[in-house]
Every structure is written in C-alpha cells, then in structure tokens.
Amino acid sequence: MDNRGKFTSNFGFIMAAVGSAVGLGNLWAFPYKLGANGGFAFLLIYIIMIFLVGFILIIAELAIGRKTKLNPVGAFRALNKKFAFAGWFGIVAAFLILSFYSVLGGWSIKYFFTYIMDIFGKGFGDLSGEAFFNNFISDPVQPLIFTAMFIGIIFFISIAGVEKGIEKSAKIMMPMLFFILVIVIIRSVTLPNAMEGIKFIFKPDFSFLSNGKFGEVIAAALSQMFFSLSLGMGAMITYGSYLKKDANIEKNAILIPLFDTLIAVMAAIAIMPAVFSFNLDPAAGPGLLFVVLREVFASIPFGDIFGAAFFLLVIFAAVTSGVSLLEVVSSYFIDEKKFSRKKSASIVCSTCFALGIPVSLGFGLLKDVKLPQLNGVFVNILDFYDYVGEYVLMTLGAFILCIVVAYVIKPKTIVMEVEANGNVFKSKKYWCFMMKFITPLLVLLTFLTATGILNFQLIL
Numbered sequence: 001m002d003n004r005g006k007f008t009s010n011f012g013f014i015m016a017a018v019g020s021a022v023g024l025g026n027l028w029a030f031p032y033k034l035g036a037n038g039g040f041a042f043l044l045i046y047i048i049m050i051f052l053v054g055f056i057l058i059i060a061e062l063a064i065g066r067k068t069k070l071n072p073v074g075a076f077r078a079l080n081k082k083f084a085f086a087g088w089f090g091i092v093a094a095f096l097i098l099s100f101y102s103v104l105g106g107w108s109i110k111y112f113f114t115y116i117m118d119i120f121g122k123g124f125g126d127l128s129g130e131a132f133f134n135n136f137i138s139d140p141v142q143p144l145i146f147t148a149m150f151i152g153i154i155f156f157i158s159i160a161g162v163e164k165g166i167e168k169s170a171k172i173m174m175p176m177l178f179f180i181l182v183i184v185i186i187r188s189v190t191l192p193n194a195m196e197g198i199k200f201i202f203k204p205d206f207s208f209l210s211n212g213k214f215g216e217v218i219a220a221a222l223s224q225m226f227f228s229l230s231l232g233m234g235a236m237i238t239y240g241s242y243l244k245k246d247a248n249i250e251k252n253a254i255l256i257p258l259f260d261t262l263i264a265v266m267a268a269i270a271i272m273p274a275v276f277s278f279n280l281d282p283a284a285g286p287g288l289l290f291v292v293l294r295e296v297f298a299s300i301p302f303g304d305i306f307g308a309a310f311f312l313l314v315i316f317a318a319v320t321s322g323v324s325l326l327e328v329v330s331s332y333f334i335d336e337k338k339f340s341r342k343k344s345a346s347i348v349c350s351t352c353f354a355l356g357i358p359v360s361l362g363f364g365l366l367k368d369v370k371l372p373q374l375n376g377v378f379v380n381i382l383d384f385y386d387y388v389g390e391y392v393l394m395t396l397g398a399f400i401l402c403i404v405v406a407y408v409i410k411p412k413t414i415v416m417e418v419e420a421n422g423n424v425f426k427s428k429k430y431w432c433f434m435m436k437f438i439t440p441l442l443v444l445l446t447f448l449t450a451t452g453i454l455n456f457q458l459i460l
C-alpha cells in the first residue's frame with residue numbers, strides 16, 4: 001500500500017482533477033467546435049449535457065474510486081468480477097491517448113523553446129509558420145526527442161508520488177496556467193478586429209433546432225465533454241481512489257466541470273479573436289495552435305514573449321493531463337502486481353514512447369499509412385489512436401460503467417459512498433433517476449455517433 005498515496009487537501013485534489021480535465025482538448029478542440037456548432041447555443045447545450053451526463057458520471061467514478069481504493073481494473077473487479085474487462089478498456093485507452101498526447105506535448109515543448117530562442121533572433125528564422133511546422137513534424141528524429149522530454153517530465157512527477165508529485169505540481173501549474181491565460185486574453189481582445197472572433201464563438205445560432213441537426217449538435221457536445229472531463233476511462237476512478245473519506249464528492253463533481261468549461265471558454269476567447277484579427281482560418285486541429293498562432297505572434301509587438309508564455313500554458317495543460325493518464329496505468333501495476341511506483345511508471349513510459357514512435361513518424365516517413373475507422377474512413381496514425389482511445393474505448397467504457405452502476409451494483413452503493421462521513425448528497429434523487437434512465441441512453445448515443453456506427457454529419 002505504501003506506493004499508493006493520498007491527496008492531502010481537497011484543494012490539491014481539485015487542482016489535480018482539473019489538471020487532468022484541462023488539456024489539449026480545451027485548447028484546440030473546444031474553441032473551434034464552439035464556433036462551428038452554433039456558438040452560444042452550443043455552449044448552452046454543452047452545459048446542459050454536463051448536468052445530464054458529466055456530473056452524473058464524475059460522481060460515479062469518484063465514488064467507485066474512493067470506495068474500492070483501487071485502479072480501474074481492480075475497482076471494476078471489486079464491484080463485480082465479470083466487469084473487470086471494463087477497467088481494461090480504460091487501461092488500453094490511457095496507453096493510446098498518452099502515446100499521441102506525448103507527441104503533441106513534445107511539439108509544444110519544441111515551440112516553447114523556439115519562441116524563447118526567437119527573442120534572440122534564432123528561432124523560426126525566415127521560415128513561414130507553415131514551413132517551419134511541416135519541416136519539424138516530418139523530421140524522423142527531432143520530434144521524438146521532444147516526445148521523450150515530455151514523457152520524462154510526467155515520469156518524474158509520477159515517481160515523486162501522489163502528494164509530492166501529482167498534487168504539488170498541479171497546485172503550481174494550474175494557477176499559473178490560469179494567470180497566463182488571462183494575460184493572453186487581454187492581448188488577444190485588444191487586437192484590431194477582435195470582435196469578429198468573439199462573434200464567431202458566441203453568435204447564438206439556434207437554427208439546428210429547426211433544420212434537423214439537433215442530434216448532431218448534442219452528439220458533438222457530448223463527445224467533446226467526455227474527452228474534456230477525462231471520463232469513461234478510469235482517470236477519475238484513479239484520482240478518486242486517492243481521495244479522503246471526508247471530501248465532498250458532490251461538490252467536487254460540480255467544481256471540476258465548472259473550471260474545465262471556464263478554461264475552455266477562456267481558451268476560445270484567447271485564441272479566436274487573434275485568429276480573426278489576422279484573417280486566418282479558425283479550423284480545428286494542431287494547425288490552429290502551431291501554424292495559425294505563429295502568424296499572429298510573428299506580427300504583434302513582443303509576440304515571441306506571448307508565444308513562449310502561451311506554449312508554457314499548453315505544456316502545463318498537457319503535462320497535468322498526461323500525469324493522470326500515466327497514473328491510470330501505473331496504479332494498475334502498483335495495486336495488482338505490487339510493483340514500485342518507479343518500476344510501474346518506467347514500464348508505462350517506455351511503452352508509451354514506443355507506441356508514440358509510429359505516431360510521430362506518421363507525419364514524415366509513415367505519412368502514407370492510413371488506418372480504417374468503423375465508418376470506413378481512413379485516417380493517419382495519430383487520428384487512429386485518438387479514434388480508438390477517445391471515441392471507441394472511452395465512450396464504451398462509460399456505457400459499461402453506467403450499466404454496472406445502474407443495474408448491477410445499484411445506485412445506492414454510490415449514494416452510500418457519497419454520503420460517507422456524514423456528507424449530505426443534495427441531488428441524490430435527481431442523480432439516481434438520471435443514472436438509471438437518462439445518462440446511459442445519452443452515453444450510448446455518444447458511443448454510436450462518435451465511432452461513426454450511427455452516421456451523423458459530425459464535426460469531431
């Protein structure tokens with residue numbers, strides 16, 4: 001048990017859990033989806049989905065973790081032997097997501113250093129944002145060195161333990177992330193034409209209510225929410241397993257999505273006005289952060305300093321999420337195989353690095369390799385990992401979690417855990433009703449649409 005550890009304060013837990021939630025998903029997926037799916041209308045639907053699905057699942061995951069004090073595989077097994085496989089989905093998802101996350105985290109580290117060097121005139125040189133980016137990601141070796149650096153950072157945080165590593169680093173990085181974001185927002189909204197960007201993200205477009213796209217907007221909000229809240233793959237079970245008995249799970253289940261959504265909206269306000277101010281393409285994906293923002297930073301005063309600050313923020317967001325992904329698998333080895341923290345983290349980190357090699361090469365040597373999704377579309381290696389981890393395993397894992405909680409162990413098991421230590425579970429009736437009847441259906445809808453089994457015109 002020595003290797004397990006515990007969060008020392010609820011503030012520390014919140015910072016770590018929000019750290020897991022706030023990641024690349026908030027920074028480049030949310031701003032674009034917000035704009036493309038109806039602006040303020042999408043935000044409203046997103047918030048409603050948090051009440052119908054996110055809040056319900058976070059309570060379930062945290063309570064399962066704290067009750068069993070185990071990793072996802074052990075936790076599901078402790079609830080019901082037949083469902084240990086659901087924990088395995090989480091482990092595989094964590095491996096896949098961490099592998100591509102580390103490659104992207106590595107790119108962010110490279111950009112951070114390049115902006116710093118650019119202050120001294122030695123960074124991007126004469127290359128355009130796009131040429132620099134393409135040269136870098138198609139290189140067979142360089143991105144892998146930065147991937148290794150990213151993995152090294154999360155390795156050292158992890159082996160320092162839950163309290164001294166995960167909790168402490170999140171307590172430093174998350175407030176700093178917030179602070180940098182505020183500064184970038186101030187810069188962004190004071191650029192000429194910034195209002196266009198604000199309009200793009202917030203213009204309330206309710207036309208989907210009448211043009212038959214209602215289901216699509218809901219599905220887009222749901223799939224974004226799953227990834228953003230780190231749900232359905234055991235991250236919240238794992239962090240819940242380090243939570244003290246007197247912590248108020250219900251309150252935490254409100255605070256985590258609140259901060260996650262706040263930061264996602266703030267990221268949108270920080271990025272989109274700048275994109276519009278320079279007449280650039282607001283399209284989603286890595287290009288937005290690495291290529292488009294380069295054009296912005298290249299043309300404003302002190303742009304390199306803002307660029308370096310921005311990529312520091314991206315690194316903080318990616319590291320705190322990466323640490324939680326690593327912890328899902330590490331905790332499995334620690335609990336089940338009785339390995340030391342160091343040995344567990346070493347196994348996971350080296351495997352993720354190995355799995356990250358094809359992802360990285362997928363932008364150079366292996367760029368012609370395309371893998372199939374269930375809807376018949378072929379994608380590159382990174383998108384394939386993302387597809388299997390995020391869209392297939394996380395949503396399926398969440399669906400099985402719903403079934404286990406609602407119909408196998410029954411909601412009262414969770415209710416008792418939330419009420420442990422005399423805590424009052426204010427939304428108990430609402431939570432039980434949703435858990436049994438509404439949430440599982442919405443999660444099933446997410447699984448079917450996100451995987452492409454049910455063919456909506458989704459903007460994923």
Ligand code: PHE
Nearest residue numbers: 021023024025227228230321
């Ligand atoms: N929530 C993270 C993001 O928004 C991703 C993540 C998924 C982290 C699953 C941990 C577990 O980028």
